Amino acid sequence: MEITTLCYIEDNGKYLMLHRTKKKNDINEGKWIAPGGHCENGESPDDCARREVLEETGLRLKTLRFRGIVTFYSKAVAGDRDELYTEEEKNPFSKDVTDYMCLFTSDDYEGTLTSCDEGTLEWIAKDRISELNLWKGDLIFFKLIDDPGQQFFSLKLTYEGDVLTEAVLDGIIIDPDDYIY
Structure with a gap:
């Protein structure tokens, strides 16, 4: 199991999105996601989100809001990610993987946007988000984070390969189509 973070940075009705096109062996290759990554030893999710945003964008988050925890249960894709797990963490009877992603938002940052070695950064208008090549489950949490009254949430997304099954x-x-952004 891995703990990761994503931080959707908002500015003037747009989200800063990363089109993942440069990293080899990337499960997110070709997808648009937020800046983020894996927690390092000794890091809290907050620490990780701040570090990853700075490394990937050059922006320093002044504040951030922990919006929810997303559990990704991926069936039959573990072989593509074996290097992320120790032998003890791998289940010899299954190729299923469970990861936890801490989801943050921020609209309070400083600095100048830099280039990213994992892909292209672009400010995307909120009303264009659904036009991007996204994981289907991402559209669910986009709707949740866009609601200012939404409390902290727990979202479990089950994928079989690239297909969201639950x-x-x-x-x-829930019916994912009821939550599409």
Whole structure:
């Protein structure tokens, strides 16, 4: 299991998005996601989000808001990610992987946007987000984070390969199409 972070940075009705096109063996290759990455030893999720945003964008977050935890249950894709796990963490009877992603937002940052060695950074208008090549589950949490009244949430997304097969929000199975951004 891995703990990762994503931080959607908002400015003037746009989100800063990263088109993942440069990193080899990238499960997100070709997808648009937010800046983020894996927590390092001794880091809190907050620390990780701040570090990853700075490394990938050149922007320093002044404040950030922890919006939710997303559990990714990926069936039959673990072989593509074996280098991320120790032998003890790998289940010899399954190729399933569970990861936890801490989801943050921020609209309070400083600095100048730099280039990213993992892809291209671009400010995308909120009303164009659904036009991007995204994981289907990302559209669910886009809708959740865009709601200013949305409380902290737990979202479990089950994928078989690239196909979203189930979404569970705060313990209740939902129809992903009801939550599409």
